Amino acid sequence: MTKNRFKYLDPEDIRKLSSYEFAPKLLVEGYLAGRHISTSRGLSTEFMDYRQYAEGDDPGMIDWKVFARTERYYVKTYQQETNTCCYIFLDSSASMDFGAKLTKLEYASFFTAALCYLVTKSDNQIGLQIFDNAIRHYFPPGSTGAHLRNLMTALEKNSAGSKTSLSTALKKSFPLLKRRGTLIVISDFFDDPAAIFHALSPYLHKGFKVYLFHILDREELELKPDSLTLFRDMESGERISVHTGEIKEAYRKAIYDYMDRLREMAFLKKVDYMAAFTDTHYFKLFDRLLK
């Protein structure tokens, strides 16, 4: 990888990422044996269970210690270790274009790029889906360098689209994901939380480990200084004239309530949720993801 070849992945970040390893705690279905715990039983050293011997089984698999105690034939089964598959859902709606120094989309792109690099570096597969209210780009899982370059190029060419509909994107994407793995959703979650988690249910049911990264700009929490302001919605273009001083407190409470609601629902669904602010370095997100 040449120096400054990609916008969202610079050599300094690559150097820092060398100390990280992508190892989410989840069971994966993979084609490479050895790295991750697989739900498929097979040849491995990691004991999983006993089962009665059946015709066709290798007699060498019989556990003779059990036979000595029970006079019955049991064979050991082992968990198969394999490579994992990581799917990134990147929200590219218009609202993600918000931010003064660094837009939320740029921040999310930096994080996505680093994650892609980290996953492919550890021979795991990475898939990327860029969406707004529909799936704009879909990259099936891959782990090759060419695949990574494609992803980087896609991220660079990506720009903010129209309205957010995470739930729609999740629903439409589910049939595309053949293997279970890690699902990382990077969005500002301007959607109905109930609809989002409803759309996540099939993934969770299938055994996906889901991470929700809520990208926020500080100005979304603290409205600008007290003055009459005409706000324009970046997604719908709707305008509202309001005195920020009058609604400042109420707004802050509303947004925190919303985040709390997301966090609470995520906890109930056993989904990891993390609020990420664009003024903090995205490497901090890895601490949560790779711990």
Place this chain on the structure above:
Amino acid sequence: MNIIFSNAYIFPFLLLLALPLLLHLLARKKPPLYDFSSLEFIRKIVKHSIRMKRPKDILLLVLRTLFVLFIVWLFLKPLFFGKGLPGAFSGSRNIVIIVDATASMRYIEAGQTRFSMACAEASEILSGLGKNSKANVIWLKLRPQGIYPGPSLNKTYIQECLAKADANSETGDPATAFELALKMLEGTDGAREICIISDFQNSQWESFKPVTPGGVKLISVKVGNGNAANLAVTRIFVEPAFPLAGEEEKIYAEIKNYSSEPRRTTVFFQLGGLRKNMSVMVPAWGTASSAFRIDGKKAGTYTLEISIGEDLFPEDNQRWAFLNVAPALKIGVCENSKENMTAKFWLRALNAVSWINAESIALNDADAIKKCDIIMLAGWDGRMAETLKEFLASGAGVFCMPAEGMPLQSLSELSGLKKTQAGKALLENLSEPLGLQISAPGDKVFSIFSEGTYGNPAGGTFHRRFNINAGGEVLLRYRDGIPALTRNRNKGTFYFWNMALDGKDGAFAKRQQFLPFLAELLLDARPLIGRTAKHYMPGEEAQLKLSPEMAGREIKLFSPESKLCNIKNRISGNCAILSGVLQSCGVYCWKSGENIIERTIVNFPQIESDLRTVSSKKIESFGILSESGSVKLLHEGLELWPFILAAVMALLLLEGLVMLWAERK
């Protein structure tokens, strides 16, 4: 209630009312545009807070609209007419102001008399009249009088008169004053008003019921309040009312307290050089009397003066009276030929008494009868009954011994009996001599006989008598119960004499106690009313009838302050009558040269001493009741601009408070 706008041409500026609305709608500040990720939360918050914001906006809009309305109103210069008298804008007006100038208006309140307040009020009303308006002032007194015969344009002169005027000691005649005011307004063009400015003294105005014709407005302005406390000398009387020379007298002064608290005062008595005083406590709303004993005086007329300590209303603190001490009782004995013995015995006895001047007069001589103090009718046959009745009514005394055959009806009428008797008086010959009995031993006429020094007044026997019951109080009666001497005291004193004095009829007249008893009876029959000169009230016209021999002399009338008064001279029959108006209280003297011909007393009218006023409700029943100082406003209208300005300031303050409250919110 009317409101008139002085600057009505500013009305189009009311369109400015739309200004705050337009400002509210259009002049909103254009805020900076700010792209925001999502307005979902802001929309929800604004949707909630708009409910809070809208009342504030509406309140501010209302306040600002009112602000503009009041500003425009301020320039319209509205005038408020509380009781519908926008006369200043309706052309010429005719107003007659009745100013109460009676004695009660001299009461001092807050350092000035009620009359001064009334004049100031009247002057204020006059100053508020337009150039074309006519006015006049009627002084309310005993004989109400206007400054002009009718409403006049020369209001300056009326104001000068008001400035110079002073209340007098007269009582007033509100009804006559009102009629005079109505008469003055008859035939006048424009608005017609009568304004009464008075203290509305209860004793004077209670019975006043004005009938105001259509087109005439009656406005009442009350000056002073009804809480005035006052003490007054209300009456002087002498006991006996008809004193004789050398007789001891008692002078009684009646003091009345016109207040709700008992008050102590000192009563001063003056008779010539004799001065006495005594302290007296007068109960609340009550009277107290002070008695001054004086030794017997020589015959003559004396002037008494009673006064009390100073108070806020000094007019009624003095009173005068004449004390007429007669040299002797003048008794006329009218004899009837049939009863000449009775008259003879009476005359013989009367002539023996030094303080009696008795003479025989003819019954038909009315003038001679009127000159007497007591008339004794010996054998009255019923003639001259009317003259005798009038004589009795004047307070004099009449002794009546009826003649045989006299109609009893005449006797009943003269004695004042309500129940008249029929028949005639008939003498009854008694078969046996009959003695007398005292029926009222406690009566004053028997007081000197109580110790026995003068014998028994009921001694002696009678052979003849009238069997008549003349009614009244029986003093002596025959032993069989028939009245011998009865007394009827009404205005005068009537004695029915049923005791024959002729020697053949009885021995009553020959007894030694007859003379003192008769003298006691005559003292008792003295006139009950002192024969003094007539007492006048201020404002009244005193008259002096001159005898033909006085007709050629120059007579002058002097006031108590020794000022010469105007008198009129007229001839009535063969007599000249002088008359002069008595303005103030005191003793007036009619003089011919240096000789005093007659004195005339003018006392304060008692009706004016009670300073209580009628209720506002009663005054309102006359017409419009206006507060003192507000009649001018009633006509000119109250300028509302200070109130509107205050309202504007209040609105500004309110807007500031609303804004502050909104900011804090």
